[in-house]
Amino acid sequence: MLLQQYRSLYRIRRVEEVIAAHYREQQMRCPVHLSIGQEAVAVGVCTQLHREDALFSGHRAHAHYLAKGGDLQALFAELYGKATGCCSGRGGSMHLIDLAVGFWGATPIVAGTVPLAVGVALAWQLQGRSGVSAVFIGDGAMEEGVVHESLNYAAQQQLAVLFICENNGYAVYTRLAGRQPPRQIHALAAAHGLTVAVADGNDVELVSQHSAAAVAAMRQGGGPQFLELTTHRWLEHCGPDDDDHLGYRQPGELAAWRERCPLALAAERLQVRDAVSEATLVQLRQQVEDEIAAALEAAQNAPEPDGCERLEHLYGE
């Protein structure tokens, strides 16, 4: 399990680094919000979701999309504005979808997809379908009214919704303490009547364990669950660069989080605890590198959409 999770962590990290490297060429002409540093949240949660379970996300969604199994070439192509993109070029980085793997949509209005996840759970309840509907939000989303409306209804209707709050401590440059009073985020969800848990979001095994418990409870009719997972974004809010020189973080804060790299934690555990050989990890990494290189090249060589296509898909037939 951990080896597979490590592979997923490494794949997401490298995809984001490759995007950052190529972003400077100005061929990916859309805003990008990279997930470097936060990979374990995505991987730990998605490990516990089935392909048929629904997942929604927001503006920083590459990791969620990839962890759920979203097509890599379609992600790269979407960033390049290509016809083979997951939104056929309509969305760019901030709009991702891959229905084949249960990734129902990521869009960049903060908290905008939260009620949609609740609505999918409502539909499934009405249809007598089992399945979990999950949505990733950040700490900033907890300041949006629609999140509380969604928590209230999910609890009142006992819907199978998993809310995952990826608490990275910042909304753009503004610290949590500058936006919310000194109380725990998960306490808000508890007050709405949800079952809550809080854990270190950089430890993929911990995230996975808490997610497993939450998902198991929901599959047995246990009602909505809320996970608060603490982590940190290493790069700038929007764009490919390190922005620590701006000074909005506490001194030493980023360095401390880098010390707790989710990939390094997992790799160390694999080698020390599970006696996985360095050769195995080297081989795994090379497989990922090959996959990324091939997907990137395919996306770069893919055709652009025909300009006339912009008129399509406003309404159905």
Next chain:
Amino acid sequence: MASERQLSYAEALREAFVIALSRDPRVFLIGEGVPDPKGIFATTSGLAEQFGAQRVRDMPLSENGMTGICIGAALAGMRPVLMHQRLDFALLSLDQIINHAAKWRYMFAGRAHVPLVIRLIIGRGWGQGPQHAQALVALFAQIPGLKVVTPATPYDARALMLAAIADADPTIYIEHRWLHNIRDTVPEAVAIEPLQGGRVARQGQDITVVTYSYMLLEVHAAAAALAVAGVAVEVIDLRVIRPLDVALIVASVTKCGHLLVVDTGHGDFGVAAEVIAAVTIAAFTALQSAPARLGLPPHPCPTAPALSRDYYPDAAAVVTAIAQQLVLPQAVQQQALSLLQRGDHPHDTPYRGFNGPF
């Protein structure tokens, strides 16, 4: 014909819900007060008892969240009909309507779509005031990805609700509280019609008057009075605001040569502005006079009777506007005005004996 079945607008709308809930297991109704003792002005009365609380649902006072929840349910294969007792309440949900419902199909290039109906009611009378009487039809009609319908007759109340539920895209269904009690022929036989097109509500050749929703009643009264005075008004009921049936309007204006738009909402920046722009662009040379519009004044509706008395244009205002546009002789205008039966009921009620609820 006496044998033709007469229904009120509210009864026809309720019948649409019965038909939809009976025929399509994907349909559910949801809104504040849907199963309550008043049943949204009796349009949902008894439906929870007939179809169950799962399909005829109350909801918390969370307009934006519940809109998103209905979008999610629609994405997962349901056909929700979300309703608000006042259009004004839906303004809390513009994020979900505009950023999500209206965009979902387009931004994902058709990979998913949102078959959702949002039912809104324009309030009027008994001091509804600044936040319970807004007729913001154009606000929704401006958004690509939405469809907007404004049924003005019992027949269309049923037909357009069924069309909206059958439609694959998000539809804003806008009623007017003063239409709920009007009665007209609604045949028992039901055909699901496509969600498109206006209709010629009255034929004439002297002037085209385009209107929608409640103002159709006032325009009809004005046209009947002018007919006695020798002026033949062609009345177009838009029915569907987006997509706008420009061809129907242009054909009428080409015949009549004059255009007046009577808007149920504000006169400026509204539906009338769009209709006049579309006709002027498409058929400038057919116009023998400058197009004109009549709508609500450019300020919120005040509450006090003394302040709201002159807020709403009526049939007399329509007659006056037509007389000005066609430069009718004073005697013709006076004859038409004298025929209008305003009645002696207070100006803030739709007719004598109406005691609410508003």
